[in-house]
Amino acid sequence: VDTHLLRTFATVAKLGSFSAAAAELGYTQAAVSQQIASLENDLKVTLLNRRPVTPTEAGARLLEHAGPILLRLDAARADVTRMTSAPSASLTVGLTPLAGGFPAVALALAALRRQMPRVDISVWVGARADVAIAVARGDADIGLVDGLSAPGDSLPLLAPASAAGVAEAEVFLVLPAGHPLAGRTGVRLANVVDARWIEAADVAPPLSDVRRVARTDGFRASFLYRGTDTLSLINLVAAGQGLTLLPATTLPATMNSVAGSELSAVPVTEPRVLCRVELVHGVLRAGSAAAVLAGLLSPRG
């Protein structure tokens, strides 16, 4: 199993077309055809149905491995390269939408600016997995990812990269002002298992995480929101499309941005759940901007 055969296979499967994959990879489509044939010949299985191009059962299975393998391959190259390349000059930080709202994060970035004024800092906001992948591949030097967890627990690893806890915040249930629970001083997750939930996996904690933390099968989505804009999400809540969970750190900014007082937030008291921010990074070269930022973010920094 050769890597570039895997890469072409993954591309063909993604695009559903030999010719399109050939165009994307800079081959002729004959070459792609030969590569797939060679792979199928090696494994003695048909991986793709042709016309239309669709993964077979075996092909689907292989695809589940192909992504992680290719990612890790890129990560390996990035990791090794980072050890020799220039120490700094610029810094790219990957952020999840909620992570940016944590004071610790904002303060660390400000402190870094003060401490290394000549470094070009650029920040890029994306979904959890995308940030983790970007860091692993070396597209970002450092990432700050938020996620739901029990107190003290670390987040499940999303990509081949190291991670360390950086900050934690209480979690609030966000609901329209008119909701029966609005104004309460606390809410137990068990009481809202069957509410209408908005699945906004790229912004708020994904409902699967909520289920994991609450140990139930509830929290089913009745509304799907794709995108990484927090404000749009809370507008949906205000409009009564459903509920969501947000950390205390993002509430002030969002609550004031909604016309009137149409929103209410109630702390989740049971089980004890926190929104945790973790620093994810590859190799940190001593003295590099990434290392300095990591130092500023570390528990004692």
Place this chain on the structure above:
Amino acid sequence: VDTHLLRTFATVAKLGSFSAAAAELGYTQAAVSQQIASLENDLKVTLLNRRPVTPTEAGARLLEHAGPILLRLDAARADVTRMTSAPSASLTVGLTPLAGGFPAVALALAALRRQMPRVDISVWVGARADVAIAVARGDADIGLVDGLSAPGDSLPLLAPASAAGVAEAEVFLVLPAGHPLAGRTGVRLANVVDARWIEAADVAPPLSDVRRVARTDGFRASFLYRGTDTLSLINLVAAGQGLTLLPATTLPATMNSVAGSELSAVPVTEPRVLCRVELVHGVLRAGSAAAVLAGLLSPRG
């Protein structure tokens, strides 16, 4: 980065010799030299110090990726192959030492023997990671791995394979009969953080797991035991070399095997900790012996 370059690199690093790696892989040593040169040239880094052959800093970093990548590559091949190859005929089960002591496991194996008498069952006992790797690579059809966890928590994944909880048992602190805590009706982990501990990572739960569950930095090893024999371990405890943790399921067998009543076991009451057994498997073909065994082991089976 081509896979067989990685494989060669990993082999050279493992053996500390170009010629030895060449012998193992069936190349001439000139070829190995060229491959390493090509890899170093591609990454623009020196990966190995020669004479003696030792990974450089960058090489060590690459090595951390090489293992998982090659494993996953094998896993992909095994996974795809398993979908087409013959459904059964024989079954290889990987077991960790403690997992075999669980009644649920023994009963399921017996039931399988009854249900599919013509299948050749072979069992292989090894350390946690080795079992997980064997399953991932297809060397074993199914694995049963034990590990420490909080109630309901699943074990951290050791290899690219699926896992499902199968059984749980109370955890006991095992100590010599003369120990001050002997005969107590329960013990809190916090009270034995600084005891002399035996690190027997291939048999008993590794101390790192204990630290994770207890959330402390204690539980440092004062004695290292390598090997997968439970009896030797408890003999060490009886001889006063240190303490260890074992699930209730393995206690009867071990306690009776020690001359006199030189051993004592006290249940761990706080925090609540369980020894959990998980089934790890790749693809399960319907009707295969592996699938039947998995069914027998499943919570409702």
Place this chain on the structure above:
DNA sequence: CCAAGTTACGAGTCACGTAAGGATT
């Protein structure tokens, strides 16, 4: 009949083995 994948074939490249050349102990 057209779009899209496969097969045939030739050319260039690349990787391996043989063999000679250093370097280090």
Place this chain on the structure above:
DNA sequence: AATCCTTACGTGACTCGTAACTTGG
């Protein structure tokens, strides 16, 4: 001097592109 890695070079295999062929909608 012996061991072990590196370099040089020739050959064989492999992979890609061009182009003709086939198949399905």
